Each structure stands twice: as structure tokens, then as C-alpha cells.
Amino acid sequence: xLVPENTVIGFIGTGVMGKSMAxxxxxxxxxxxxxxxxxxxxxxxxxxxxxxxxxxxxxxxxANVIFTIVGYPTDVEEIYLGENGLIPNGKEGxxxxxxxxxSPSLAGxxxxxxxTKGIQAIDAPVSGGDVGAREVTLSIMVGGxxxxxxxxxxLFELIGNNIVYQGKAGAGQHTKMSNQIAIASNxxxxxxxxxxxxxxxxxxxxxxxxxxxxxxxxxxxSNLAPRMLTGNFEPGFYIxxxxxxxxxxxxxxxxxxxxVPGLSLAKSLYEQLAEMGEENSGTHALYKYWKF
Amino acid sequence: xLVPENTVIGFIGTGVMGKSMAxxxxxxxxxxxxxxxxxxxxxxxxxxxxxxxxxxxxxxxxANVIFTIVGYPTDVEEIYLGENGLIPNGKEGxxxxxxxxxSPSLAGxxxxxxxTKGIQAIDAPVSGGDVGAREVTLSIMVGGxxxxxxxxxxLFELIGNNIVYQGKAGAGQHTKMSNQIAIASNxxxxxxxxxxxxxxxxxxxxxxxxxxxxxxxxxxxSNLAPRMLTGNFEPGFYIxxxxxxxxxxxxxxxxxxxxVPGLSLAKSLYEQLAEMGEENSGTHALYKYWKF
Numbered sequence: 173x174l175v176p177e178n179t180v181i182g183f184i185g186t187g188v189m190g191k192s193m194a195x196x197x198x199x200x201x202x203x204x205x206x207x208x209x210x211x212x213x214x215x216x217x218x219x220x221x222x223x224x225x226x227x228x229x230x231x232x233x234x235a236n237v238i239f240t241i242v243g244y245p246t247d248v249e250e251i252y253l254g255e256n257g258l259i260p261n262g263k264e265g266x267x268x269x270x271x272x273x274x275s276p277s278l279a280g281x282x283x284x285x286x287x288t289k290g291i292q293a294i295d296a297p298v299s300g301g302d303v304g305a306r307e308v309t310l311s312i313m314v315g316g317x318x319x320x321x322x323x324x325x326x327l328f329e330l331i332g333n334n335i336v337y338q339g340k341a342g343a344g345q346h347t348k349m350s351n352q353i354a355i356a357s358n359x360x361x362x363x364x365x366x367x368x369x370x371x372x373x374x375x376x377x378x379x380x381x382x383x384x385x386x387x388x389x390x391x392x393x394s395n396l397a398p399r400m401l402t403g404n405f406e407p408g409f410y411i412x413x414x415x416x417x418x419x420x421x422x423x424x425x426x427x428x429x430x431x432v433p434g435l436s437l438a439k440s441l442y443e444q445l446a447e448m449g450e451e452n453s454g455t456h457a458l459y460k461y462w463k464f
Numbered sequence: 465x466l467v468p469e470n471t472v473i474g475f476i477g478t479g480v481m482g483k484s485m486a487x488x489x490x491x492x493x494x495x496x497x498x499x500x501x502x503x504x505x506x507x508x509x510x511x512x513x514x515x516x517x518x519x520x521x522x523x524x525x526x527a528n529v530i531f532t533i534v535g536y537p538t539d540v541e542e543i544y545l546g547e548n549g550l551i552p553n554g555k556e557g558x559x560x561x562x563x564x565x566x567s568p569s570l571a572g573x574x575x576x577x578x579x580t581k582g583i584q585a586i587d588a589p590v591s592g593g594d595v596g597a598r599e600v601t602l603s604i605m606v607g608g609x610x611x612x613x614x615x616x617x618x619l620f621e622l623i624g625n626n627i628v629y630q631g632k633a634g635a636g637q638h639t640k641m642s643n644q645i646a647i648a649s650n651x652x653x654x655x656x657x658x659x660x661x662x663x664x665x666x667x668x669x670x671x672x673x674x675x676x677x678x679x680x681x682x683x684x685x686s687n688l689a690p691r692m693l694t695g696n697f698e699p700g701f702y703i704x705x706x707x708x709x710x711x712x713x714x715x716x717x718x719x720x721x722x723x724v725p726g727l728s729l730a731k732s733l734y735e736q737l738a739e740m741g742e743e744n745s746g747t748h749a750l751y752k753y754w755k756f
Contacts, residue, residue: 299678313674336674346664347671354657354680360726361649365642371720372638374630382605382628382639386591388646390682428663434652437725
């Protein structure tokens with residue numbers, strides 16, 4: 173894709189995911205302005221030609237298509253709505269795209285605030301982890317105005333390969349919540365199945381060979397259960413971030429009067445794990461719940 | 465494979481699964497003696513040349529390799545250990561293969577009882593459903609003596625395509641329990657994810673497009689969630705049979721002092737559904753739990 177003359181991309185949050193995603197945009201030839209809480213994390217991009225900004229305000233002043241992918245909804249709120257944030261300092265006609273997994277309600281608030289400044293805000297959380305970000309295989313779930321989505325879609329295509337417009341502002345975040353809800357209960361099932369197999373005196377690797385390909389099969393069973401068995405609990409996805417996501421999903425479900433007993437159970441097990449010091453382990457460390 | 469001159473196969477239980485499996489054995493050229501509680505269910509096989517037996521005792525007298533796939537552990541117990549059952553009337557050197565999903569402890573009891581008569585009992589439950597039985601894509605999880613497994617393995621290869629020897633008597637059943645445990649919690653996650661998407665005002669088909677291929681992906685999400693959305697609750701697998709399996713798994717877990725909160729939750733939700741009259745629906749009718 174050719175770079176339109178007037179597009180300057182801003183990127184806020186150059187952690188494991190953001191760094192790869194920003195790198196794809198830079199490689200495609202776009203001028204890139206970056207800001208991250210920890211400047212060192214942006215060094216690789218700066219060496220490749222990205223320009224450093226000292227604040228989100230500076231990003232808003234220099235760029236007109238701005239991606240954000242940070243940690244928590246409170247971070248998103250500050251970056252978008254704070255005094256030195258994007259919206260108070262933004263330019264009319266800009267596009268702001270939040271890829272953080274954050275609250276659907278906050279996505280709505282940001283959309284409305286942006287609108288008053290003539291800015292299109294889009295929520296576009298992703299799934300696929302660090303590998304997906306590196307290999308351009310992310311699933312991108314998009315909420316906001318459809319015209320705005322179509323305008324920035326060529327940029328999404330540089331970042332992911334399963335890009336679906338889900339509806340109005342917040343719909344991307346709601347879709348990601350649905351994703352996390354499906355994962356939450358399944359992680360319990362995967363762990364219980366493996367621990368049961370071990371306790372029954374079976375060879376869990378052989379059990380996986382029997383059960384992975386059929387009706388019990390899942391991405392977690394195929395990808396995370398083998399790591400449990402080799403004791404590798406390095407984070408593909410942090411427990412602390414998963415707890416954040418489950419809290420958002422539970423709050424939304426409560427708002428809808430929707431009982432989610434599986435999600436509630438998963439959250440309580442993960443919170444116990446976090447208390448035991450596992451918040452920086454990968455989500456598959458749920459296995460350890462049965463080992464403490 | 466050539467039919468050894470002295471092999472006569474017995475088949476007890478010609479329901480949806482059993483009928484297909486027995487058909488494959490018959491088609492391979494083996495003499496087949498069948499018994500089923502409801503004779504009509506064996507008609508198709510009888511028309512193709514199978515011989516009817518009036519009791520399990522008669523099957524035991526006529527056949528030396530006997531497959532069983534029936535409903536509940538109490539049925540298994542009666543067929544194997546009852547007065548007119550297989551073991552009291554069996555011939556030395558026979559092989560008895562129970563493919564019912566049944567209790568690991570009962571598999572051990574049957575193995576021991578068979579042993580005293582010079583008979584090899586094997587537990588070999590399957591997963592893959594009616595489609596897998598028809599298309600020879602079943603996963604067969606085998607417990608018993610390894611030599612006995614090797615002796616009948618060519619017959620398993622006529623029925624399934626993922627055949628794994630899991631260990632001593634009961635190990636096949638334990639593996640199947642592990643399979644059902646993984647399914648149980650995942651079904652909750654799949655339902656909660658879909659219901660959440662609906663309540664949030666999203667298009668659940670689009671949400672499935674976003675979440676099916678990534679870390680939330682599972683066989684149930686890909687195969688059962690679409691049926692939930694079209695209101696098709698025809699049984700691939702009956703709720704009443706799934707409850708039976710979960711009860712066995714829970715009893716075994718209790719025996720091992722193993723907490724299985726996800727399985728316990730799933731069992732309680734399914735029991736509520738059964739009370740609402742859904743015991744003959746497919747397991748994906750768990751979706752209706754949120755609709756009553």
C-alpha cells in the first residue's frame with residue numbers, strides 16, 4: 173500500500189505486542205511517532221527511524237492516526253482523556269485506535285469525547301499474543317463507525333489477518349470479552365483433565381494424544397497443556413492481565429444481569445493464584461492451583 | 465486383514481454408535497453374533513448377515529471376541545457379571561472389549577473376574593460420536609494387558625483412527641474421564657461467551673468468526689456454538705449420558721481427594737437442565753440454561 177502523503181502514525185505502548193505491531197507499520201513506510209512509559213522499550217523502533225515523543229500530547233500534535241496498546245483501563249483513560257492526553261490535544265480529522273483489552277463502556281466514553289473534537293475513535297483489541305503480533309496473524313475485533321473502520325483497514329491488514337468489524341463503539345471490546353470468557357472456563361477444564369490424568373496414574377502425554385483431536389480439543393489443550401507438563405510457566409499471556417480482563421467482563425455481565433458462573437469461578441481461582449505470587453506467570457500456571 | 469479361522473465376533477449394544485462399529489467389523493468379513501436390548505436396532509446388521517443371540521450368555525457361547533457398548537455402568541455390570549452374562553458363561557481364551565463409557569473401578573473388577581476364567585477383558589471407550597463411528601475416525605482409549613491390546617488391535621483399526629494404549633485395566637476409562645472433564649468446563653465457557661455476545665448486542669456469528677481461530681478456539685466452539693445459534697439442539701451426545709459420565713468422573717475424583725470445581729459446576733448446571741426436561745437434548749443445549 174502506498175503511504176498517503178498526509179498520514180503520520182502515532183504509536184503509544186511499545187511493549188511485547190506493540191513493538192511488533194509498530195514495527196510492521198514502520199516497515200510499510202509510514203512516518204512513526206512513538207511514546208511509551210519506559211523509553212528503553214522503544215529503542216529498537218527509534219533505531220529504525222521512529223521519532224520519540226515525550227508525552228501523548230506530543231503524539232497527538234504530530235500524528236493523525238494513533239494506535240494505543242497499554243496495560244489497564246486506567247492507563248487508557250489517562251492517555252485519551254488526561255490533561256496531557258490525546259483527545260484534549262488532538263487534531264480534527266484524526267483516527268485514534270485503542271488495541272488495549274479494555275472496558276467496553278470506556279470505549280464508548282472515549283468515542284463520544286473524540287467525536288466532539290471531530291476525531292474518530294475505534295476500539296480494536298486483538299488476540300493471538302506475541303507470536304501473532306510478530307507473524308501478522310492477529311485477530312482484530314473492531315468497534316466504532318464503519319466508515320472509520322474502512323478508512324484505517326489497510327493499516328489493520330499490516331498487523332493482523334482476521335479482521336472483523338463487530339459494530340458500534342465498544343463492540344470490539346465486547347467481542348474480546350467474549351473471547352476471554354470462553355478461555356476462562358476452558359482453562360479450568362484443561363487443568364482438571366490433566367491433573368485427573370496424573371492422579372489416576374496415567375501418562376498425561378499419552379492422554380493428550382487420545383483427547384486433543386476430538387470433542388475435548390482446544391487451542392489451550394494443544395498449546396498450553398504440553399507446557400504444563402514440562403513445567404514451563406513462562407508467560408504467553410500474564411495472569412495479572414487475564415485477571416484484569418475477567419474483572420472487566422464480570423462487571424459488564426453484572427451490568428447486563430447475566431450470570432456467568434464459569435467466569436466467576438475462573439476469576440476466583442486466578443485471584444488465589446495471584447495471591448500465591450503467580451501474577452507474572454502465564455495463564456497456564458492455573459495448573460499450579462492443584463499443586464500448592 | 466484376513467479373518468483368522470477361529471474368530472467369531474460378538475457385539476452387544478447396537479445403538480447409534482454400536483451399529484456403525486459392528487457394521488465395519490461385519491464388512492471386513494468376520495462372522496458376527498449380535499445382541500441388543502431392543503432387537504429392532506439390530507435389524508440392519510441381521511439383514512447384512514449377522515446372527516441374533518437371545519442373551520449375552522448366548523453371545524458368550526458363540527463368540528470369542530466380544531465388543532460391548534451400552535448405556536450405563538449398571539448395564540455393563542449385568543452384561544458382564546450377571547447370571548446370564550458374559551463372564552460366567554465365557555470361554556477361556558476369549559477377549560472381551562467394553563467400549564461403553566463406564567467406571568474405571570468397574571473396569572478393574574471385570575478385568576479381575578474375567579482373568580479367573582482365562583478371559584482377557586479390555587476397557588476401550590471411544591470419543592468422536594456418531595460421525596466418528598460412521599467414518600472410522602473414533603479415538604479409542606485402551607486399558608488392560610498390553611498383549612491383549614496387541615492381539616485385538618487389528619479390530620480396533622477397523623473402528624477408529626486414533627488408537628492409544630493407556631495402561632492397565634481401567635486406564636481407558638480414566639482417559640475418557642479426562643476427556644469428559646475437559647469438555648465439561650469448556651461447554652460452560654462456550655455458552656457464556658455466546659450469551660454474553662448476544663446480550664451485548666453483538667452479532668454472535670461475527671463474534672465466532674473473530675474468536676474461533678485463536679486462543680479461545682475449541683472443537684465445541686467451532687462445532688456446537690453454531691448449532692446453538694440456529695436453535696438446533698438435536699443430540700450429537702445426550703445430556704443424560706453426559707451427566708452419567710460426569711458422575712463417574714466426580715466419584716473417581718473424590719476417591720483421589722482431587723477438587724474439580726469446574727466439573728462440579730458443570731454437573732450442577734446440567735442436572736438443572738435435565739430437571740427442566742432437557743435430558744434427551746444434545747450437550748450443547750446447555751445454552752438453554754440461560755434462556756429458561
